[in-house]
Amino acid sequence: QDMDEVTLQLKWVTQAQFAGYYVAEEQGFYEEENLDVEIKPGGPDIAPEQVIAGGGADVIVTWMAAALAARERGVPLVNIAQPFATGGLQLTCLKETGVETPEDFPGRTLGVWFFGNEYPFYAWMAQLGVGTDGADEDGVTVLKQAFNVDPLLQGQADCISTMTYNEYGQVLDAGYTADDLVNFNYLEEGVGMLEDGLYVLEEDLEDPEFSDKMVRFVRASMKGWKWAEENPEEAAQIVVDNDMTGAQTLEHQTYMMGEVAKLTAGSDGALDPEDYQQTVDTLLSAISEENPAITEEPGEGAWTHDITDQALN
Amino acid sequence: MSNTAPLAAQGAGVGRSGRVALWARGFSRGLAPVLTVVAAILALWYLACIPMNAPQSVLTASRADIAVDPESPSDRRGMSGTALALRNPGVALSYAYVQDRPKLPAPHQVSVELWNSTAVLAPTSPRSLIYHAWVTLSATALGFAIGTGLGILLAVGIVHSRVMDMSVMPWAIISQTIPIIAIAPMIIVVLYSVGIQGLIPKAVISAYLSFFPVIVGMVKGLRSPDSMQLDLLRTYGAKKSEMFWKLRLPSSMPYLFASLKIGFAASLVGAIVGELPTGASAGLGARLLAGSYYGQTIQIWSALFAAAILAALSVGLIGALERVLLRRMGMQQ
Amino acid sequence: MTAQPVIRAKDLNLTFQTNDGPVHALKDVDLDVSKGEFVSFIGPSGCGKTTFLRCVAGLETPTGGSLTVDGMTPDEARKARAYGYVFQAAGLYPWRTIGGNIRLPLEIMGYSSSEKARRVKETLELVDLAGFEKKYPWQLSGGMQQRASIARALSFDAPILLMDEPFGALDEIVRDRLNEELLKLWDRTQKTMLFVTHSIPEAVYLSTKIVVMSPRPGRISDVIDSPLPKERPLDIRDSREFIEVAHRVREGLRAGMEVA
Amino acid sequence: MTAQPVIRAKDLNLTFQTNDGPVHALKDVDLDVSKGEFVSFIGPSGCGKTTFLRCVAGLETPTGGSLTVDGMTPDEARKARAYGYVFQAAGLYPWRTIGGNIRLPLEIMGYSSSEKARRVKETLELVDLAGFEKKYPWQLSGGMQQRASIARALSFDAPILLMDEPFGALDEIVRDRLNEELLKLWDRTQKTMLFVTHSIPEAVYLSTKIVVMSPRPGRISDVIDSPLPKERPLDIRDSREFIEVAHRVREGLRAGMEVA
Amino acid sequence: MSGGMILVVFALILWAAGWALNARLAHGPVSQTRAAQIAVPVIFGLTLIAMWELIVRGLAVPGVILPAPSAIAATFVAQAGTLWEDFVQTFVKGALSGFVIGCLAAFAFAILADRTEFLRRGILPVGNFMAALPIVGTAPILVMWFGFDWHSKAAVVVVMVFFPMLVNTVAGLADTSAMQRDLMRTYGAGYFQTLVKLRLPAAMPFIFNGLKISTTLALIGAIVAEFFGSPIRGVGFRISTSVGQLALDMVWAEIVVAALAGTLFYGAVAALEKRVTFWHPSHRH
Numbered sequence A: 001q002d003m004d005e006v007t008l009q010l011k012w013v014t015q016a017q018f019a020g021y022y023v024a025e026e027q028g029f030y031e032e033e034n035l036d037v038e039i040k041p042g043g044p045d046i047a048p049e050q051v052i053a054g055g056g057a058d059v060i061v062t063w064m065a066a067a068l069a070a071r072e073r074g075v076p077l078v079n080i081a082q083p084f085a086t087g088g089l090q091l092t093c094l095k096e097t098g099v100e101t102p103e104d105f106p107g108r109t110l111g112v113w114f115f116g117n118e119y120p121f122y123a124w125m126a127q128l129g130v131g132t133d134g135a136d137e138d139g140v141t142v143l144k145q146a147f148n149v150d151p152l153l154q155g156q157a158d159c160i161s162t163m164t165y166n167e168y169g170q171v172l173d174a175g176y177t178a179d180d181l182v183n184f185n186y187l188e189e190g191v192g193m194l195e196d197g198l199y200v201l202e203e204d205l206e207d208p209e210f211s212d213k214m215v216r217f218v219r220a221s222m223k224g225w226k227w228a229e230e231n232p233e234e235a236a237q238i239v240v241d242n243d244m245t246g247a248q249t250l251e252h253q254t255y256m257m258g259e260v261a262k263l264t265a266g267s268d269g270a271l272d273p274e275d276y277q278q279t280v281d282t283l284l285s286a287i288s289e290e291n292p293a294i295t296e297e298p299g300e301g302a303w304t305h306d307i308t309d310q311a312l313n
Numbered sequence B: 001m002s003n004t005a006p007l008a009a010q011g012a013g014v015g016r017s018g019r020v021a022l023w024a025r026g027f028s029r030g031l032a033p034v035l036t037v038v039a040a041i042l043a044l045w046y047l048a049c050i051p052m053n054a055p056q057s058v059l060t061a062s063r064a065d066i067a068v069d070p071e072s073p074s075d076r077r078g079m080s081g082t083a084l085a086l087r088n089p090g091v092a093l094s095y096a097y098v099q100d101r102p103k104l105p106a107p108h109q110v111s112v113e114l115w116n117s118t119a120v121l122a123p124t125s126p127r128s129l130i131y132h133a134w135v136t137l138s139a140t141a142l143g144f145a146i147g148t149g150l151g152i153l154l155a156v157g158i159v160h161s162r163v164m165d166m167s168v169m170p171w172a173i174i175s176q177t178i179p180i181i182a183i184a185p186m187i188i189v190v191l192y193s194v195g196i197q198g199l200i201p202k203a204v205i206s207a208y209l210s211f212f213p214v215i216v217g218m219v220k221g222l223r224s225p226d227s228m229q230l231d232l233l234r235t236y237g238a239k240k241s242e243m244f245w246k247l248r249l250p251s252s253m254p255y256l257f258a259s260l261k262i263g264f265a266a267s268l269v270g271a272i273v274g275e276l277p278t279g280a281s282a283g284l285g286a287r288l289l290a291g292s293y294y295g296q297t298i299q300i301w302s303a304l305f306a307a308a309i310l311a312a313l314s315v316g317l318i319g320a321l322e323r324v325l326l327r328r329m330g331m332q333q
Numbered sequence C, D: 001m002t003a004q005p006v007i008r009a010k011d012l013n014l015t016f017q018t019n020d021g022p023v024h025a026l027k028d029v030d031l032d033v034s035k036g037e038f039v040s041f042i043g044p045s046g047c048g049k050t051t052f053l054r055c056v057a058g059l060e061t062p063t064g065g066s067l068t069v070d071g072m073t074p075d076e077a078r079k080a081r082a083y084g085y086v087f088q089a090a091g092l093y094p095w096r097t098i099g100g101n102i103r104l105p106l107e108i109m110g111y112s113s114s115e116k117a118r119r120v121k122e123t124l125e126l127v128d129l130a131g132f133e134k135k136y137p138w139q140l141s142g143g144m145q146q147r148a149s150i151a152r153a154l155s156f157d158a159p160i161l162l163m164d165e166p167f168g169a170l171d172e173i174v175r176d177r178l179n180e181e182l183l184k185l186w187d188r189t190q191k192t193m194l195f196v197t198h199s200i201p202e203a204v205y206l207s208t209k210i211v212v213m214s215p216r217p218g219r220i221s222d223v224i225d226s227p228l229p230k231e232r233p234l235d236i237r238d239s240r241e242f243i244e245v246a247h248r249v250r251e252g253l254r255a256g257m258e259v260a
Numbered sequence E: 001m002s003g004g005m006i007l008v009v010f011a012l013i014l015w016a017a018g019w020a021l022n023a024r025l026a027h028g029p030v031s032q033t034r035a036a037q038i039a040v041p042v043i044f045g046l047t048l049i050a051m052w053e054l055i056v057r058g059l060a061v062p063g064v065i066l067p068a069p070s071a072i073a074a075t076f077v078a079q080a081g082t083l084w085e086d087f088v089q090t091f092v093k094g095a096l097s098g099f100v101i102g103c104l105a106a107f108a109f110a111i112l113a114d115r116t117e118f119l120r121r122g123i124l125p126v127g128n129f130m131a132a133l134p135i136v137g138t139a140p141i142l143v144m145w146f147g148f149d150w151h152s153k154a155a156v157v158v159v160m161v162f163f164p165m166l167v168n169t170v171a172g173l174a175d176t177s178a179m180q181r182d183l184m185r186t187y188g189a190g191y192f193q194t195l196v197k198l199r200l201p202a203a204m205p206f207i208f209n210g211l212k213i214s215t216t217l218a219l220i221g222a223i224v225a226e227f228f229g230s231p232i233r234g235v236g237f238r239i240s241t242s243v244g245q246l247a248l249d250m251v252w253a254e255i256v257v258a259a260l261a262g263t264l265f266y267g268a269v270a271a272l273e274k275r276v277t278f279w280h281p282s283h284r285h
């Protein structure tokens, strides 16, 4: 019998950040649900929102801020599940540069990820009242940080963006200890935004067949996530096996899996409406030139529990 | 009118006295200078590693409780690598060539990595550079074929049609001023959305970059016959097609090959750029990106060298083809 | 010999536009050439001989006057393959051997293989280059290249032969021989010949009509019909008529020089 | 006139290696040229005239024998700026005007500005190209280009002048005039001249010594010392001595042809 | 037929009409005039743009995939200030300075390499090897070395233009005919004189070839380098950020800026070439 095909577009390259999906694939969870899932790795210049708008994917993994921004720009994305209950985004600073608290920011150079990941940062700076054009004493100089932690190691920036599960580990690998570093977690600073969630196009959902496919997909994926949380070593190995670049190391992926498990631990896949509201409020509190994510409430339909409700039954 | 009046290229035959002498001179004329230059570059490279890697060397040393100067990390932050190396010569030297993620890896580190990722592994393993080179090469070759074909066709059109000459050429130039890397992800996304993926999007980007050198070279080549050569055929009442086959095409050969070489290099850049945005698929570009993402400098350098070797081999092949063809055409003395 | 005119120039003018002003290369040129005539053009360098030949061959467009070839425009005549042209410089294609260069027009005009081979061999012998068929142009001396280019123009049957100083780079002996051969060929084929030369004896020896030109602006200063018989052994050059015609040509040249 | 020899060739040999076997361009050439002599080289095309001149100028390296110029090697003489060379083809630099081309050697040899201007003007007049100073080479006819290249070689004071068929593309009148001018110049400057020509009268008219060459392999078949006086009006060409010398040259050429 | 299809058909008709108009201009009596030489490519471009607009509307292509030219134009006007700032950062600071440094260095190096046969024989193969190297790959390394501001962009540009310039200049210096060289030898001209009077002028067509290739490379290099880290302005920065924000109209406005800058840059070099190498056969007909 024919299996239903599903294409999943990831936000980033193959790594343990997406372990649940790879595990579901490898462990046959998708097959059990009669799904044939193709997992497309992303990359630094692949915008999953654009891919799904162009019809290149059925479902995508992306951050909520980016998804809401896309929604306002005419790509009606709907959150159908939220495997990451909390976020791992943080700003990591070197103590030796003298940054200990947000009050130390003015006059500093901060590395920020763009490409739709800059919204939390600008929201935070707006909240702190720190200018970002770097021109005056009270402002910070923002630098577009690329893929790695070089700017911190090479002294080009005082602080850089890191994910708890990835770049932070790279800083530690480079020889710094946790004592040398200060971390500002966006969630703790009150500007947290939901990270990896599953999104589909609104009009697709109207098709009952598609909805049904998604129910099975989410169910299998969450099963994969839970399996990964319980078997971090095996999950890391599965990720490494699926990496076509041959660049990932088992050691680093095991570390990543351990950290990612902390983020998914609290989630059964269903979106917490309060977290959603916090994300929206934070975004709306800091509308500006640099931060044009959304300008108004996304309204009903930006998320749904329909899929998770059925999946979890 | 006849400033290109023919004169036998005199002196061409001077001093060609036998093969033995040729061989004997081969070394001093061919290999020795290249080896000298390469040796000089390697020496400079090794030397540069010391200051480039000095900050990391000093950091490592201080963590191993070796005395370094200055002692405080915050004092060291503002200092240049050269200054650090000068103040800690011993440390800088002993740690310069052994780091995992050096700012500048030493040549032998790159060679070892190249060797390990080619000779030691099975060529089908995703960790093998041969596998990645093959992935990139196949996209490059396809793109190069498309680009070259398109370039030649357009050049023929431009030389024969005034409308095309006046309208297409300026836009061909403008097309190259569009930063390809900016539209590469979009090309990939757009082609994704019509169901094309894998090799072809990369090949399209390759073709986009390689058609231009071919078009420019071929237009120049097809127009290279001087007026006397053209007039001769006109007095025969030759048709445009005969002008093309008997005169324009043969005289464009040197230009064609020159632009094929540039075009191939451009194709390779295109394939690599096409692989960058999709960082997790295979190919040398993906390797470069993954290396950069994890700060694996040795891996970046070895991917880079693999690409350069690929390019050199391919360009060398085109050059060999050129020599054979031009000699058969009697255009090379 | 004086049949209907093949080439008819009326009030022909040609001006080149250059960086410092126009150059009047041909001014009010009137000339009729009948079928089968042998016309030589002689005149100081820069007087427009090459330019006139190029106009006839349709390679240059006159800026005034009219020019017809066999009732057609030069362009039409060119497409009808009416011309063989020997340029002032050899202009051989460097990627073809000597033989290949001579074969070129034959290929274009669609001669059969055996015919091509025969004609290449024949004309190579005619210009004394037998044995050089497989050499490339840059392996030949200047004069040999020029002879190859003559062979190339003679290898096919064009009714009109335009030759721009074909024998300039040749020594006297070869030149004499080629002059004789050219006359024979002309006699045999009844081609119409337009021939540029700087040598007065050569012009007189070969032609039925000698056109003397003078420069700045380029124009015809004299047209001399030769009284010499069709049969011309080399020693006709010592005859009284010959010397008289030569004298008239020389005077014409002198006069043209002084006016200019 | 017969001072110490300036140019001394002994057993000179030069073989080119080509794709189908060696070409013996010069074989056992022996020749002495004294200071101030005017030597013409004549011979069928391909007999090695150009090659010999190139050897003298140090542009080609003989494969055998010895060759000295003023006791030096040709190379040293070249660096001492002993030569003016007129090539068989004009070879003007396309990015320079005619005036600029003539100025080129003067610039290299460091003449003063005013001297440069004077010499350019003078030599342009000498070759009848006054008014063309600002034109580019491709805007000139073939003969005009050739004259410009002669002017270029005459503009500076080289003790040895090598001319490879300089007047090939010129009409008789201009040629006669330039022949006269060349003799005057030679008389005035006492230069040593090596002159390649295909015209027997030209060779006889100009030279104190005529070298007849024959091809395959290229060698000297005759050296004729001219009995003509130094003073040579143009009508000397009708004198008995002249005709006799011309006859001997022609016979030499014929003989060389037959042997080959 | 749906309204969308009508627009698409109309686009095709427009194409045919534009081509016909161009054919008349190109073959008509006005074809040699300057106006026609400008008008033909402009008409060609305008028809392309009009077709783009019609097809995007006709097929209802989503704006996040391909925006219509009208939307791009509107953004271009509205964001002129930002675009100018990005232009200065990427083009003036990054591309232009790198171009000048790289070309001068390559030129000096070519002269140096040309001075001794040994060096030339050694450097040319190595230079050719390096020229074939996909230099974009060095961008992450150079950004790591020279920091995120324009210096690293200039460095990438220097590396990118260096080898094409070097190879072209060396090849150009060798492009003289035997007779031209022989003439200099008969004058007993020294190395320097031969260089200035013969080989440099003769090399000019090649040098300009290298310069023209370098203009396009310079811009690409500067933009590519911004993808590996940059301050928060610059064409490359804006493009990648705007793609992430799905502001495709801004992306295309930046592409227009890059294309305009590149075209003007190329045009300037080509105009200079025409003045310097007016004597070359390819400029004469």
Ligand SMILES: Nc1ncnc2c1ncn2[C@@H]1O[C@H](COP(=O)(O)OP(=O)(O)OP(=O)(O)O)[C@@H](O)[C@H]1O
Pocket (backbone or CB within 6 Å): B001, C016, C017, C018, C023, C024, C025, C044, C045, C046, C047, C048, C049, C050, C051, C052, C088, C218, D138, D139, D140, D141, D142, D143, D144, D169
């Ligand atoms: N392409 C051109 N552009 C400008 N002027 C030209 C061009 N071709 C020829 N001329 C000029 O036209 C005039 C006639 O030139 P043409 O070549 O017809 O002379 P010619 O009689 O053949 O001379 P020669 O015997 O030296 O070959 C000359 O003054 C020349 O400078």
Ligand SMILES: Nc1ncnc2c1ncn2[C@@H]1O[C@H](COP(=O)(O)OP(=O)(O)OP(=O)(O)O)[C@@H](O)[C@H]1O
Pocket (backbone or CB within 6 Å): B008, B009, B010, B011, B012, B013, C138, C139, C140, C141, C142, C143, C144, C169, D016, D017, D018, D023, D024, D025, D044, D045, D046, D047, D048, D049, D050, D051, D052, D088, D218
């Ligand atoms: N570069 C070369 N390679 C091979 N053979 C050559 C080369 N240059 C000249 N030759 C040969 O050497 C011989 C002598 O040539 P050279 O140019 O000296 O003749 P020439 O006497 O000047 O003839 P012409 O009067 O036709 O100019 C010819 O047979 C020619 O084919």
Ligand SMILES: Cc1ncc(C[n+]2csc(CCO)c2C)c(N)n1
Pocket (backbone or CB within 6 Å): A011, A012, A017, A043, A044, A045, A113, A114, A115, A117, A145, A146, A147, A163, A165, A166, A167
């Ligand atoms: C150009 C670019 N830079 C940074 C990120 C940020 N980011 C989002 S998820 C993720 C993986 C965590 O290791 C990272 C790094 C991005 N998406 N694109």
Ligand SMILES: [Mg+2]
Pocket (backbone or CB within 6 Å): C049, C050, C051, C088, C164, D141, D142, D143
């Ligand atoms: Mg002429």
Ligand SMILES: [Mg+2]
Pocket (backbone or CB within 6 Å): C141, C142, C143, D049, D050, D051, D088, D164
């Ligand atoms: Mg010769």
